[in-house]
Structures are given as C-alpha cells and as structure tokens.
Amino acid sequence: MVDFSLTDEQTQWRNQVRKFTQEEIIPRTDLDIHGHFPKDLYQKAFEAGLITAAIPKTYGGQGRSYFELILAAEELGYGDLGVATSTMLGKLSTASLLNFGTEDQKTRWIVPMTKKLTFSSHCWTEPEGSSNLVGRPATTTAKPVPGGFLLNGAKSTISNATVASVFTVFARMNPGPDGLTCFVVPRDAKGVEVTNPYKKMGQRAADTGRIDFHDVFVPEADMIGKPGQGTQIGMRAIRASRVGVAAMGIGVSCRARDLAKVYGHSHFAGDGKALIQQQDFRFQIAEMEAEIEMLRALTWRACWEVENGPEAMKLSSSAKWAGGEIAVRITNRASEMLGAMGYLESGLAEKLIRDAKVLTIYEGPGAVQKMLIADVACRLGAGLKK
Numbered sequence: 001m002v003d004f005s006l007t008d009e010q011t012q013w014r015n016q017v018r019k020f021t022q023e024e025i026i027p028r029t030d031l032d033i034h035g036h037f038p039k040d041l042y043q044k045a046f047e048a049g050l051i052t053a054a055i056p057k058t059y060g061g062q063g064r065s066y067f068e069l070i071l072a073a074e075e076l077g078y079g080d081l082g083v084a085t086s087t088m089l090g091k092l093s094t095a096s097l098l099n100f101g102t103e104d105q106k107t108r109w110i111v112p113m114t115k116k117l118t119f120s121s122h123c124w125t126e127p128e129g130s131s132n133l134v135g136r137p138a139t140t141t142a143k144p145v146p147g148g149f150l151l152n153g154a155k156s157t158i159s160n161a162t163v164a165s166v167f168t169v170f171a172r173m174n175p176g177p178d179g180l181t182c183f184v185v186p187r188d189a190k191g192v193e194v195t196n197p198y199k200k201m202g203q204r205a206a207d208t209g210r211i212d213f214h215d216v217f218v219p220e221a222d223m224i225g226k227p228g229q230g231t232q233i234g235m236r237a238i239r240a241s242r243v244g245v246a247a248m249g250i251g252v253s254c255r256a257r258d259l260a261k262v263y264g265h266s267h268f269a270g271d272g273k274a275l276i277q278q279q280d281f282r283f284q285i286a287e288m289e290a291e292i293e294m295l296r297a298l299t300w301r302a303c304w305e306v307e308n309g310p311e312a313m314k315l316s317s318s319a320k321w322a323g324g325e326i327a328v329r330i331t332n333r334a335s336e337m338l339g340a341m342g343y344l345e346s347g348l349a350e351k352l353i354r355d356a357k358v359l360t361i362y363e364g365p366g367a368v369q370k371m372l373i374a375d376v377a378c379r380l381g382a383g384l385k386k
C-alpha cells in the first residue's frame with residue numbers, strides 16, 4: 001500500500017506552521033490593503049524559519065524537504081494567500097541558483113539570504129506576454145560585452161519585486177544561442193529600476209512589482225548555467241513551484257469550507273433547524289470535502305513525481321490547474337452558502353474569492369497547464385492499460 005501518514009518530524013513541522021498561521025496571520029487585519037507590505041509579519045516568518053525553508057542547511061537555510069514545503073504552503077494558504085505567496089516564493093526564486101548555480105554563486109547569493117530577512121524574485125514575465133517567452137521571443141535582452149553582458153528590457157508582475165534584493169532574470173542573448181539565458185542581478189545594480197504600479201484584485205499582502213533594466217552590466221560570473229539554458233532552468237524551477245500553488249489552493253479551500261461550516265452551525269432555516277442539518281447544505285460541504293481530498297491526493301502525488309518520477313511535468317501541471325479551479329469553485333460556493341454575509345467585506349468569503357483567483361493565473365494559466373498535460377496525454381499509446 002501507498003503510505004500517506006506523516007512522519008513525526010513532518011507532523012511537528014506542519015503543526016509549527018499551523019501555529020504560526022493561527023497566531024500570527026489569522027488575527028491580522030492589515031493583509032488586504034493596496035500597497036501595504038506587512039514587513040513585521042515577514043520578519044517573524046523569517047525568524048520562524050519559513051522564508052528560508054527551501055534553502056539547504058549547507059548554505060545556512062532550514063533544509064526542509066520538498067514535501068515539507070508543500071505542507072507549509074497549505075497551512076499558510078489557510079491563513080492568507082498573499083502571505084503564503086510572498087513567504088513560499090523562495091522555493092521558486094532561489095531554485096535557479098540552487099539547481100544550476102556554481103558553488104561560488106551559491107556562496108555569494110544564497111548564503112547572505114539566510115543571515116537576515118531577504119527577498120528574491122524569479123523574473124520571467126514581460127509586459128508583452130509570457131506564456132511563450134521563447135517563441136515570441138523575449139524582449140528582455142542580454143548583449144555580450146567585454147567581461148559580461150548588458151541587460152535591457154522589462155519584467156512585469158513580479159512577486160516580491162519591490163522588496164527583493166536579488167533577481168534571477170531570464171533574457172534573450174542577442175546575438176547568441178536560441179532560447180533564454182538566466183542571470184542573477186542585484187537590485188542595487190546600476191540601471192535597475194523597480195516600481196510597483198499595480199493595484200491587485202487580491203493577495204495584497206504579497207508584493208508585486210515591475211523591474212526595468214537600462215543597460216545593466218552583469219558580469220560573466222553571474223550568468224547561471226550556460227548561454228541558452230535559461231528555458232530549461234526556468235521550467236525546472238516552475239515545475240516544482242506549481243505544486244506549491246496547488247497546496248495553497250488546498251489551504252484556501254479548507255478556510256472557505258470552515259467558514260461555511262461555522263455559518264451553518266450558527267444560522268437556522270425556516271424549520272428551526274441549523275443550516276448544517278439541512279441536506280442541501282450538508283451535501284455542499286460534502287462536495288467541498290471530497291474536492292479538497294482529491295486535490296490533496298493529487299498534490300502529494302505531484303510532489304512525489306517532481307522529486308522521483310517520470311511524470312513530473314504532467315502531474316505538476318495537473319495539480320496546479322486543479323488547485324486553481326477547485327480553490328475558485330470552493331471559495332465561490334462558500335460565499336453563496338453564507339448568504340448576504342458572503343458578499344460583504346466583513347464576511348471574509350469575498351476576500352478568499354479575490355485571493356484565490358490568481359491561483360488560476362500565475363505560474364501559467366489554465367491553457368498553459370493543459371498544453372503541458374496534453375503534450376504527454378495525447379501521445380498515441382499514452383495511458384493505455386496493457
């Protein structure tokens with residue numbers, strides 16, 4: 001049999017993140033304000049080992065396993081999806097350096113991130129559209145010059161951009177090999193301009209900004225991997241991170257379900273019985289429960305595949321797609337179950353809907369995930385039972 005039970009260490013870690021969520025995130029009333037980044041909360045998340053959870057112990061991080069990160073993403077997603085995004089982003093934003101960087105690069109860029117609260121960003125998206133950055137092709141370019149490269153272009157809607165000190169940037173080498181090349185760029189490099197021009201529908205506790213590069217010099221020593229290897233580097237990072245998005249979808253779905261349950265226990269129908277005793281209400285909770293369990297099973301399987309299996313891309317995209325869809329469906333359903341309260345700011349459900357919506361967009365919208373799944377699923381012979 002497949003064993004789904006958590007080890008003592010995993011249980012302890014999950015409970016630790018759950019306690020952090022209950023004590024530090026849920027009581028906050030300032031997590032839904034445009035342009036307000038609750039830095040004191042992130043300082044506490046850093047001290048609790050959450051921000052550096054994905055960084056191996058060798059480089060001063062917490063060295064949490066990939067599965068433990070998935071558990072943490074669910075717990076934080078229960079508290080606030082914006083906080084979950086900014087906190088767990090380290091898994092994505094340090095992945096390129098950790099997977100493909102040299103020891104020198106890891107020592108210079110990763111180790112300092114573990115000494116004090118430091119954010120980093122994964123800079124792929126461009127204002128002209130990012131789903132096919134290779135084919136379009138990317139407008140951010142890296143021009144070879146003596147000793148390094150000159151970066152020009154813009155990266156838009158980048159998480160943690162205005163608070164980050166380090167960016168991993170995907171640019172087109174011109175002239176150079178096809179495909180993208182990955183670079184590490186400090187925020188204080190000459191020619192880097194960071195702005196926050198966005199007012200987001202939700203996840204307002206997460207920072208999202210734009211970075212413009214004006215003749216930014218990047219030394220050769222700060223190219224990650226080889227010229228033209230950026231697409232491979234970026235895909236490997238995002239493949240792992242997408243499972244985290246699915247886990248955050250579980251978290252927010254559980255929060256919406258709990259909200260509906262509490263309402264159902266404290267409000268009454270015409271027959272005098274609590275809503276929670278009415279069959280239609282109970283069936284809605286039952287469907288939520290079943291969808292949450294389906295999503296958790298898929299997410300954990302995807303986590304295993306990304307680490308060990310041959311079906312990593314298919315499963316990570318499946319979990320990411322399902323995570324967004326289920327989170328949107330369950331938060332919407334909870335809002336209806338709360339009646340008028342589901343539509344009021346004071347009722348929380350409307351915030352959960354707004355926060356959850358971006359799970360279907362960032363790290364690749366539905367069409368992108370389905371393209372990746374279809375690449376495997378539509379092969380003649382794929383999935384046929386022998």
Ligand SMILES: Cc1cc2nc3c(=O)[nH]c(=O)nc-3n(C[C@H](O)[C@H](O)[C@H](O)COP(=O)(O)OP(=O)(O)OC[C@H]3O[C@@H](n4cnc5c(N)ncnc54)[C@H](O)[C@@H]3O)c2cc1C
Nearest residue numbers: 122123124125129130131157158159361362363364365367
């Ligand atoms: C809050 C937030 C945080 C973000 N954080 C980051 C970050 O940290 N780093 C980063 O790099 N990016 C980040 N993004 C960007 C995000 O990943 C992209 O917005 C997303 O992947 C979609 O890309 P796009 O906006 O360029 O849309 P496009 O690529 O222009 O896509 C627009 C629509 O067209 C559809 N589409 C695209 N190609 C096809 C096709 N071939 N066939 C059919 N339909 C297609 C898409 O599914 C989508 O619905 C963030 C976005 C948001 C909103």
